[in-house]
Amino acid sequence: MAERIFVAVAWPYTNGPRHLGHVAGFGVPSDVFARYHRLVGNAVDKYSRIISEDLRALGLSYDLFTRTTTDNHRVVVQDVFKTLYDKGYLIKKTAMGAFQEATGRTLPDRYIEGTCPICGFPNARGDQCDNCGNQLDPEQLIDPRSKIDGSKPIFKETEHFYLDLPAFADPLARWISEQSHWRPNVRNFSLNYIANLKPRAITRDIDWGVPIPLPGWEDRPDKRMYVWFDAVIGYFSAAVEWAGMVGRPDAWRDWWQDPKSRHFYFMGKDNIVFHTTIWPAILLGYGNGGRVAGGRGEPLQLPYNVVSSEFLTMEGRRFSTSRGVVIYVNDFLSRYDPDALRFYLMLAGPETQDSDFTWADFVRRNNDELVATWGNLAHRTLVNAHRRFGQVPQPGRLTPDDEVLIETVESGFSKVGEDLAAARFRSALQELLHLSALVNQYLTENEPWKLIATDRERAGTVLYVALRSVDALKVMFAPILPFSSQKLHEYLGYDGRVAGAPERRTVRESDGLTHDVLTGDYTKSVGTWAPPGLPVGQKLRTPEPLFKKLDPDVVVAEELRRMEESGGK
């Protein structure tokens, strides 16, 4: 029975091109995860807020990749706000707000910089410190200054709505305690956080964003909902938008009100509390109420898992666009293949601890782990089988060793599958490399390229066993290395796609405006998460190497020179 898996990706607030730090922790991992579930045959709904050509080039596949300025989004956000308000979960409070003295205009939190009162980092923002990861209020900053003109902001009393988080403290504590499948860092961090919950502002003094749907507030040009509040609701509003897009306006209920559907959120560690505490509180408060849900069906689903990565640094330093410590995804992909990057990030990325990207390490893992094991295995198997037989050879009698190897490789579907489903990506990839090494060893021991002169049938059998193993590994590698698995799929003589590719589509809304979404019809794919059963006699196509070996001296020297030129010394 197919499961419904909802995959949400929280991107950091940022404009401009994606850099490696953006995609390392959750962009690529969430894509690997969604691709795995599609191969299993589960229904996957994957959503994120930022559209970008860089992400498509990296192969990131989405069901709906949209923006939060749509009319649909406004309607849903206002419905959630109004429902929480009617149920008494919003508190009106007077607090200090920051304004620019010269203009009287409000200064959004992110436009205020100062010294972090917790760790002393000199460039903390008004909403958060990027050094220690703590959430901040602007008036907590030491020596606050406007990022717009450097002036000292003035603080004035201003009225706002706060989400009554303490009202949810007990249900949240119970719920988080039960989530034994979460990564320990996420669970512990969240339990600590809820021990001291305070009401949190969900409106701001700002002139853009979703208006507040209450009399006396709705028409005010200077009060809007806070961007984090509407951002998390974006996960829900996107499902409502998608249901409208496919012409079944209630279809979102299958995802959000079926207690068996499982929701996975991928993010960096600075976003954990939004997804383990604040968003769940909003969901608990909303229940099935409001105009959108109409009081029908189950309460909206809470997250099943919140998968948080740690930070990626580069050559020992934090990524920083302003300081030139940065590798843009599009720039990277102009010189290297997307699968090489995906491989590196899954093997050496910040899955459970902070990790450091270095060019030397990238080249070493590409050459010694990707090219030398999996790349070498696939290539020499295909080249020999294609040259000697031109098709999948008819095997003779399989020896016990042949059978054990096939069984071992095919048992990967359950072991690797368990790892991928639990978001243990590095472990999955290590198992795949281990299985590749076993098949490599089998080829080296049996030497079909020598056998061919003396025992053609045995040579054919050995190549058949290797081809079957490669075919199975191709499917298991596909979530991580989609581009090369597709090539291999074709070299093995198959047609169609192992897994669908994302495409860009333009959507017209009810107000006549259009926007682009990244989406895909993944139902046409031929791959499934099971041994493919390679047909004997299937014609093979001329193979090419799947991956490129990189010259360590050239790559490291060139890339470090490039970085220096862009100011990142």
Ligand SMILES: [Zn+2]
């Ligand atoms: Zn700090």
